[in-house]
Amino acid sequence: MENHSKKSVKKAGDAPLRRSSRIHNQAKPNPGLVAAKKNAQMRWGHKKQPVFSFVPDIYQVARDSKDCVRISTGVVYAEKFAEHKCLWDENHPECPERFNAVLRRCGELGLLNRCSIIQPCSVAEAQLIALHTPELISLLKSTNNCNDLNHLENLASQYDSIYFHPSTYDCSLLAAGCTIKLVDEICKRNIQNGMAIVRPPGHHAEKNDFCGYCYFNNVALAANHALNIGIKKVLIVDWDVHHGQATQQMFYEDNRVLYFSIHRYEHGTFWPNLRESDFDSIGEGLGRGFNFNVPLNATGMRDNDYMAIWHQLLLPVAYEFNPELVLISAGYDAAIGCAEGEMELTPAVYSHLLTSLMCLANGKVAVVLEGGYYIKSLAEAAAMTLRALLGDPCPGIGSLGPPSEIMEDSIMNVIYVQRAYWKSLRHQKLYSILEPPEEDEQRHMPSLKYLHDGIKPTKYPTRDGYPVSTPSFLHYVAINLNNIIASTKLLKPEHKVCLVYDAKMMDHKNYEDKNHIEQPARISSIYKFLEDFGLLKRLHILKSRYCTDEELKYAHNESHIVEMSSLNKMTIKQLIEKKEIYQSVYFHQDTYQAACLAAGSLLEVVDSVMKGESCSGVAVIRPPGHHADIDDPCGFCIFNSVAIAARHAIKQYGLKRVLIVDWDIHHGNGTQEIFFEDSNVLYMSVHRFDGGEFFPHNGDGAASLVGRGEGEGFTVNIPWNKGNMGNAEYVAAFSQVILPIAYEYDPELVLVSAGFDAAVGDPLGGCKVSPEAFGHMTYWLSPLANGRLILSLEGGYNINSISYSMTMCTKALLGDPLPRLNDGLAPCQSAIDSINETLSVHHIYWSTLKPRIKSLPAENVLTEEKKRSSRNPPSLSSNILQQNTNGQKNEVNLLCEGQLFQELSLSEETNKVPVDADNEKNDDRSNDDQHQPPSSQPSASSTNSSQSSSEASNRPTLRQFLSDNLQALVNEEMFAVVPKRTCPHLPLVEPIPKTGINVQTPCSVCNDPKENWICLICYTVQCGRYINEHMMMHNAESGHPLVLSFSDLSVWCYPCQSYIDNQVLYEAKNAAHLSKFGTELAWSYGTVQVNLS
Known part of the structure; x- marks a missing residue:
């Protein structure tokens, strides 16, 4: 018998090594539940049982998506839109060049040629009457072909920020009609998604009032049309810098439409100066909770501010709402250079904002042009939006820090007023205003402030009623914007997704147990599913290869490599004995070759992606790897393929930031150990921990483990402390922790240790993540690193679950529309506790997490009396109570x-x-x-x-x-x-x-x-x-x-x-x-x- 290494030596008191502790670690049934079932059986045993019983198919949604593949992106516009202009003010910002510049830039990038062009049409009057009064329609119609400029200007003075042109009526009908036509085509699945490049804009047009360059409310009319043809839930995201008060008004009592607006407010001093634009306007009646206002109370907001809104507010609520259609009121006046907005969003960030919403609603997304008045940033941002609709990789936007304090306040205020209606917003701890703060407790105190006098003029100015930038500012912006555009990499590799697979990896098998859960059929089944779903012909198939010893040394020491290479010389008896040394592994004479083939094949995917040949990739490989550490195999893993791939990318391509996301239900203790002191790799794992009792049965997966030395802060663990975690919990983990940190880290490559043992039906994981949810997780990561995203198979032991799951991930990479997840997604309290634990540990390393650790008042501090006092200055007899929050005195x-x-x-x-x-x-x-x-x-x-x-x-x-x-x-x-x-x-x-x-x-x-x-x-x-x-x-x-x-x-x-x-x-x-x-x-x-x- 050969003399094994010191690994076989046990200390006194050590627990005996088990053949497969992973298998024995399944959750035991609840005794109370067992007793209840027995009682029920005794109680109903004498009754005749029904012949048929309904058993839900856990794979039905994924199976039904087989034929749901990406189709074309639609674009609708009409040359007539260039006719509408202000005849008495040639410098008016809402000008025809806005429309022309967008078309021109989209044409320069070759985007229009890749779209299905939808023929423009005008809206029918019957559709207009649904949201606008006949009197308003008739009034606008009376201006049609009117050439009396004095009459038109005098009429315009009766409305806020309005001009009339002889063609305004026809253009307004056309803008509304084109928007409705686009939405209709999307709902009928004639196109995947689309963009309406229309003007005049619409989101300020009220039921009986023209307002803010708007005449008919294009998006509201389209939403109403969608509801009339059977769509049950519509999400409207309004990122125009002005509040779309008219859209809000039209659906304020309607729970079928969730209106979400981000707009400049400055406590009511910014146009349209309405009290109803503040965060506490949340809807009424059935619509209460379905109106979101995120007021921007300062200028200069940047990409990091908007992404914080997406991660902390919009994405959690959108997934809980689960819309069937997404409409974007796409104004670009928050883009850099626009004098109206005075914000600093880069054109590229709009592709990130949009892409994160495109996995909702089965991909049914319509973008409708609203405002945006600095022509160059408008055109560039609109083009980036259309690129995103077409499925091109999102350009990089650099490292994003935390939101500004003013933005942080607005986000927390919105969470405070909406958490009663949306369970997905209940992450913050609560405090009582009756109790003093605890040590180190950070509190947020919501407050309302309305500074506008609320007085409307009897007559509105018709000339020069808009901000004008100085020549020096325009010169500065032009240089800055040109540099941003020049440095933005618009990558579009020849192949969208590459794939590697080799049946030789099936040679690794268990001599003793032919039905061992880590079986060869795991990869062959996935490959067959990819073929059955028609995906193989859409993938760039790579040749497999073996990993060299030098490449293995990226993650393992020489003694481990030598020891594994000797397996093919051992007898079956020796191999069976040898596995007892390690934790939950088995060996075969072909194990070394299979493991080298797995690691080498993954390196082929890395090479294809890093050379620009493929945008993303999938490696269907085994044995898995993330438990294998520097000198030990562990947990069915021989060599750590993902760790080897990360080091390969760093050494061969000079990368400085590689992100590894490990969503296998078991903590990747091997990967963590390999990079524990390395700041070039950020390792983030969401896994079942159960206080250290879940495999691998140590404390390495705790949230408190953050790395060491230069790697401190670059290990992020989200440990679940119970089973039964599902889609809602993973939505929360990504939106609250993984995505914010990832955007701050700004990776150059994203590797996913894609284990599917958290999937529903897995015999080890005890969780219930649906296959389609893994597709959504993949989609959330795809905007990072210019789309360089690679999935490598790890665990997952229900053959059907892993096959459907990897198939859904592959469809996500291909840009196929993903099935909607279940309604009402909200994480359980245990998951919230785990997430908050991670936040409390990591906010000192990742500044973007700092706002999330603040607590909110349990009491209602925004009383009706306070709301009234915000409209009118408080009387002289009012007193000020100083409330201590965060150790400072806030009024x-x-x-x-x-x-x-x-x-x-x-x-x-x-x-x-x-x-x-x-x-x-x-x-x-x-x-x-x-x-x-x-x-x-x-x-x-x-x-x-x-x-x-x-x-x-x-x-x-x-x-x-x-x-x-x-x-x-x-x-x-x-x-x-x-x-x-x-x-x-x-x-x-x-x-x-x-x-x-x-x-x-x-x-x-x-x-x-x-x-x-x-x-x-x-x-x-x-x-x-x-x-x-x-x-x-x-x-x-x-x-x-x-x-x-x-x-x-x-x-x-x-x-x-x-x-x-x-x-x-x-x-x-x-x-x-x-x-x-x-x-x-x-x-x-x-x-x-x-x-x-």
Whole structure:
């Protein structure tokens, strides 16, 4: 027997080596679930079972995508658009050259020749009437062919930023018609996606008003058309620098349309100067939560600011919304050089913004030209957008840092007002404004500010009503923009995707167990699927090759290479004995050759991509590699192919930044070890960890492992601590951690350790990621590194799951439309905890993560009173409460208006307390009623009642109390919250149960005894938002609005987002007070008769 190395020596107390610890590490069934199933079987066993039962096909979506391949991109435009212009102002920015320059630049890049040209057409009046009044349509029609310039200019003065031309009516009909036609062609699958190069623009055109160069609302009309022909959900992304207030208005109460706008606002001082453009305008009625405004309160926003919006807000919400159509109101006035926007977006970033949205809605995306008034950046940005629609690689945009502080505030404000409606936005921790901050806690305090006077002129200027740049500024911008364009690499390799595969890798097999899960059929099945889906003929097939010893040394030491090379000389018995030395491996006489073939074949893919022959690549190889470290095979892995490939790219092509994304369910401990001290490789892994109990059974996959020396910060682990993770959790991991860091790192090559054992049905992973979700992950990474993206097969042990998954990834690389993921994607709390742990560790290394670790107030700090005060300057009697957030003093308005203080005191001296929603506006109650004791008033002797009344009357008023304690408020020694006097949901309060209220009752869901609330409608007890948010979930599911806290006996209304204090609540509060303190709660509501009928 040969003498094995020291690896076979065990220390005393060491656990015995197991044949395959990975196989034994499957999650055990929940005992409670097993018992429930047995009870159900006993209960229903005597009943006749149905002959048929529905078993969902977990691969149906992927299977149905077989024939869903990329088709052409459409473009629609009309030469007539060049006729519309301002006749009395030849320098007007909304000019024909905007249209001509876009067509010219797209033609120079050869983009139009690659598109399907759609014939232009005008909109029918019946379609216009759906969103615009007949009077407005008739008025515009009256200008048709009118050559009376005085009349046209006088008419224009009645509207904000409008001019009329004799052809304006025809061009407006044509612009709307072309947009609708484009959307119609996309919805009918005649084209994949498309762009409407139209003018005049439309997103400011209101139902009964022309506004902001707009006459008919092109995008809104197209969205309405899509809804009418069967599309159920439409996402409108408006990246024009001006708020598309008209589009917002048209769908403000419609939950079928999610409107998402990023616009310059500057607290209302920027046009269109509307209060409704701020972040707290979130929709009404059914549309509440479906309107997103991201206000830009400063100029100079850059690529990093917009990408932060995409990663923190738009992508999570878009995936939760799951649209069937995406419309882009594509204004380019945020691009560099535009005097209207004064922002600094590069033309190239628009391709990144768009590409990340193109995997939504089965690829149904329509881009519609809106604004943009610096001709060169407009034309270049529009051309970059069309390149993205055509599927060309996104040009690089450099390393992106964090968003500016002003942008960070806006993002956090939006999250604050929308997190109640979108579960995907609930990553931030919550704090109470009633409690001082913890050590090192970073808080965000939302605030509203509206600085515009709100006064509209009776007559609008028709000349010179736009910003004009100085010659020196234009000269500077021209030089800067020319340099940006010249340095932008517009790569388009001959082959979109290359593939390597060799059946000889199947020679590696297990002598003892022919059915071992790491079996040869893993790769042959994938290859067959690629063929069955018709993908092989669309791929550039590469020849395989063996990796040399010198190349193996990129990742492994010589002793490991020599030891593996000796396998082909061993007997079967020796090979079986040898595997016992290592953790979860097996050996065959052909193992060394297969492993060398796997690594060498991956290097062929790297060469093809780096030489510009192929844009991206797929390596269907085995044995896998990411567990193999410098000197050991491990976890079915012999040589670390991806690590070898990364070093090969660095040494042979001079790369300085290689990104490895490892989404195998097992942590790639080998890859991490190899690059642990290397800053040239950023290793990011999302894997199942289970506190170190999941394979490879060590702590290497913890979030706290970040690298060492020069490599510190370049190892990023996202460890799942439970199974059952699915699409939602991976969407969150990518949007919150992987993509932000990747964009800051700015890789030159992206390698994916593409294990598919997180896929649904895998025998080891215990997770449920769908095959199509892996396709989406691939698509998210494709804009990086000029599209240089390579997938290398790692694990995955359900043959069907890995075959469908790799097929979907390959389709994504080819640009095929991807199936929509399931609705309502939102990560579980365990995943959020894991992501937040990674953020807390890595924000010191990656500046783009810093804003994400701030916490948000649990209370509603944007009351209706505050919103009103933001419209009108606060009265002189208003006080300022200093709230400590992040260790600094930030001003937060605490409304202390005179009228409020006259009506409120600590003892509630006033008797005018409306309760019934129907009676809120009617105080005509009889005097007799006002002097009747309330039905819920506690019984007490007249002496006690009189004494209580006397004590109440001697208490200070609220104004006096706050005035006396102002310094304590400023010092945060105490906090003040003024609850609402009433709310429309009070009539829903039910009488307390006969058994009363026990404040010691734990949460009925998780049994946690801390911070519980009781529902005042059904009287269920569930935990608060600081624990597991079960009461919030109860509200979302049942609609029950009012809950009482066991901690401080306050009452919260979810729909009103406010604390409530009203005598209707006394019975419940008194019962809780009795349970908590053993005494009754003092009555402090006066003697109003309450009528809830």
